[in-house]
Amino acid sequence: MTTSDTQRQVEETLTDEVLASFDGTENPRLKEIMRSLTTHLHEFVREVRLTEEEWSYGIDFLTKVGHITDENRQEFVLLSDTLGVSMQTIAVNNEAYEDATEATVFGPFFVEDAPKIENGGDMAFGAKGQPAWIEGTVTDAEGNPVPNARIEVWECDEDGLYDVQYDDGRRASRAHLFSDGNGNYSFWGLTPVPYPIPDDGPVGQMLNAVGRSPLRAAHLHFMVSAENLRTLVTHIFVQGDPQIEKGDSVFGVKESLIKEFEQQAPGTPTPNGREIDGSWAKCRFDIVLAPETA
Numbered sequence: 001m002t003t004s005d006t007q008r009q010v011e012e013t014l015t016d017e018v019l020a021s022f023d024g025t026e027n028p029r030l031k032e033i034m035r036s037l038t039t040h041l042h043e044f045v046r047e048v049r050l051t052e053e054e055w056s057y058g059i060d061f062l063t064k065v066g067h068i069t070d071e072n073r074q075e076f077v078l079l080s081d082t083l084g085v086s087m088q089t090i091a092v093n094n095e096a097y098e099d100a101t102e103a104t105v106f107g108p109f110f111v112e113d114a115p116k117i118e119n120g121g122d123m124a125f126g127a128k129g130q131p132a133w134i135e136g137t138v139t140d141a142e143g144n145p146v147p148n149a150r151i152e153v154w155e156c157d158e159d160g161l162y163d164v165q166y167d168d169g170r171r172a173s174r175a176h177l178f179s180d181g182n183g184n185y186s187f188w189g190l191t192p193v194p195y196p197i198p199d200d201g202p203v204g205q206m207l208n209a210v211g212r213s214p215l216r217a218a219h220l221h222f223m224v225s226a227e228n229l230r231t232l233v234t235h236i237f238v239q240g241d242p243q244i245e246k247g248d249s250v251f252g253v254k255e256s257l258i259k260e261f262e263q264q265a266p267g268t269p270t271p272n273g274r275e276i277d278g279s280w281a282k283c284r285f286d287i288v289l290a291p292e293t294a
């Protein structure tokens with residue numbers, strides 16, 4: 001559709017009028033954000049020549065996103081995740097620093113009071129799945145070991161569900177531990193499997209309408225914090241997981257975070273003498289933390 005000069009002027013005048021309405025905003029950052037948001041929203045409406053019916057549909061969609069959101073279900077964050085806005089915000093705020101480990105999306109399944117385990121302990125707490133021995137070091141960007149870093153880990157079980165998605169109050173497949181005096185850490189977790197993000201709401205309908213899968217590439221979540229270093233929120237992904245190629249529904253995969261989960265045949269002795277009936281896997285993940293100020 002072409003727009004006449006007169007029509008273009010009507011549209012531009014409106015945008016200018018709205019932008020000017022923020023002239024009196026005292027907080028300069030708020031002013032910058034409101035002006036930019038207005039500019040982009042107006043450009044979007046004008047670029048796609050949004051119909052009134054489409055505007056109503058959009059409002060209705062956002063209303064549904066609001067209605068399904070409560071203290072346990074955050075559909076707005078899910079919308080941000082599936083549109084890549086969460087990962088873009090992470091990219092903007094976690095600029096690459098030397099060899100520091102890359103960050104990725106936080107997700108909705110972190111729980112504050114996960115149990116403490118010792119190095120070599122089992123964070124599965126009975127959750128179903130193939131046992132996986134995870135070990136590595138925590139260092140700063142100069143390669144110095146970081147002792148006593150707090151390492152939070154969480155993941156879904158073999159059925160693709162986090163403990164908080166069951167209604168029996170279980171706590172499993174999550175824990176926190178601390179790196180030892182040499183910056184080493186190790187624990188038993190589960191070999192991650194792909195699972196769908198919650199897709200029974202408006203975000204799921206959106207994914208379906210555009211022919212996208214709700215599946216996330218298999219991953220294990222980490223949040224690592226230590227004094228004077230930038231807190232790292234990340235995952236490790238499983239090398240060879242076909243979902244990495246097919247696409248992660250929240251765009252969280254980064255090449256540097258794909259790790260080998262080396263398969264061990266049944267009967268292979270484990271690193272800390274744990275007896276395991278079937279097969280197990282072994283994975284190394286060395287964590288490098290950027291300075292807090294980087």
Ligand code: BEZ
Nearest residue numbers: 081106107108109197250
């Ligand atoms: C997750 O990995 O736990 C997750 C991340 C984004 C949206 C939904 C789930």
Ligand code: FE
Nearest residue numbers: 107109219221
């Ligand atoms: Fe997850």
